[in-house]
Amino acid sequence: MPEQSLSVALRENLLKYREEAKSMLFDLVSIQSISGQEGKAQRNLHRRFSALAGETYLIPMKESLRADAKFASGIDVPFEGRPQTRFFWQGKGKGRSLIACAHVDVVGPGDWKNAFEPRVEGDRLYGRGATDDKAAIVSIFLAVKVLQALGVRLLGDFEVHLTNEEEVGMAGALAFVREGFRADGVLVLEPTDHNIHIANRGCLQFKIHVEGKQAHLGNKRYGVNAIEKAAKIIDALVRYEDKLIEEGKGYPLFEKFEYPGQVNVGIIKGGDFFSIVPDSVTMDGGIGFLPMKTMAAVEKEFLDVIDKIGDPWLKDHCRVEFNGLKNEPYQMPLSHPLTDALMETLRFLGRNPEIGGMMATCDARYYFNQGGMPSIVYGGANSKLAHAKNEYADIMDVLETAVDYAAFLIDWCGTSD
Structure with a gap:
């Protein structure tokens, strides 16, 4: 567990990023990253993550992926011009490694006019993709930023995978897995209303x-x-x-x-x-x-x-x-060290999450089924607004979710201090 003083420091420092969280989410929602059109958003995120301590890459998706027996996609759009972002923060010792995965693509607006012209009302930011899944991207970005600002040095390696085509078959996650990236655990970032999902249909x-x-x-x-x-x-x-x-x-x-x-x-x-x-x-x-x-x-x-x-x-x-x-569906064992560790972190922070399955599919299935890595899903509020008209994210929840992610990184990867 992070020390109580560190937990307080995480919250206090992340609150200082409120305007940055709002600004970053506003910019991301403004970019129309419908599945197959993720290039501009990926380049934006590559630039942002490059400002953190670590290594940031744009990794092209190979057309040969289409011949993979596990490949499936609901669209037929060339991969050229829309690489995926990978951020890597090397650990200082022998801690456990972690991959955090969030998707950049969003579903279309349907009959929602101005879905890609975000508007802010109080603490809410409205726009397509605000909660699914760009709020999670902001949360993990700020989690890393505040840890580095506080001088935290992780023992285990940590990396972020920002995927394409999650909404239409999850080819982006398959691409990362086929590139050979592995870790001791995978945390897939999706809106789960602060519950832990260890399976999906x-x-x-x-x-x-x-x-x-x-x-x-x-x-x-x-x-x-x-x-x-x-x-x-x-x-x-x-x-x-x-x-x-x-x-x-x-x-x-x-x-x-x-x-x-x-x-x-x-x-x-x-x-x-x-x-x-x-x-x-x-x-x-x-x-x-x-x-x-x-x-x-x-x-x-x-x-x-x-x-x-x-x-x-x-x-x-x-x-x-x-x-x-x-x-394909996926299901983790009902008891696993990765799930137990996240549960312990969240309870320390005052949460009481439920453990269950998702009545949807997400990137976790490829990391678990094809990558052979323990994979769980966790994220912020408003899961019922995913794909809905007038989808929104609460900025304070984005920050609180960042606290959850930062604390879990400390617990899972360990620190050198």
Whole structure:
């Protein structure tokens, strides 16, 4: 634990950075870093982290990553011009090492006008990405800055990974892992309302093609209505969702979720004219599933659901693709030194966090599943505002979260004093 006097010093000094926190967050939110457009924000952050004691790099994402068996992305944008930022602060001894990871990309604004023109109302800063995930970037930046200002020397190595494409498949995290960066623990920075997440659910994107047979309305029975066939599939998927929910109830770390499984058809396209029997339909959607299932198992279950509809036409005229997002779930052991250490730090600071799982996916899965590193997720308030219209971050919470991060760095990495 940091000494009580050091804990007080962290809080007192971080409060002095209130205006800097507001200014930095304002600037970051002003940069439209929608997935695939992160270059300007990454260069801004490279410049900022370069002012800290340590080494800062811009690391290009390699196009060869697309051939990786674990690569998945919801966009098709070249990696050129949008490298990722890595900050490295070398430790002074034999302490435990840590990677902190936060993502630079944000989702689109939807119908939120002026989403990238941040506004400040009291202690709140509104704008797309304010809470997801740029507040966390400001918090970890200030955590390092205040530790260095106080002359703290960590024993273990510490580095920050600022990733691209988290919102569309987490290719940035995979890129860092494939570059070979490793640590004794990974802290993924996401808004968690100051709770600790040690698991996240998986997500599988699907596309269904249904072929029909075109005919005139007056000869409908001589055709095959692809929309009607698609409706049978939707009905079966609703029942599959019910099955996922029932299977997931009471699963450890996800007990609080009333609906622990999801199947959603989000896009349907079919038909050209009201009096023509449609000969094709495409449906795009996703499946959310708990770590109790593997990606391969869910793919098989999904295909079995359609096969068991028992419609002879569908057996030969329905095709399913899983070519989009394939976000694997991940789950840490229920007890682990990394989780225990963060819990101890937070309790020392007066917090009482819950340990649970995320009903979403994040960069942690690649660090844990492919990188083989213990990985947990922790961050500030307002998680329910992620992706929402009028998303905002509280500046005081940004600073308090920075205190949490700084104290944990001391506890996990150790200090030479």
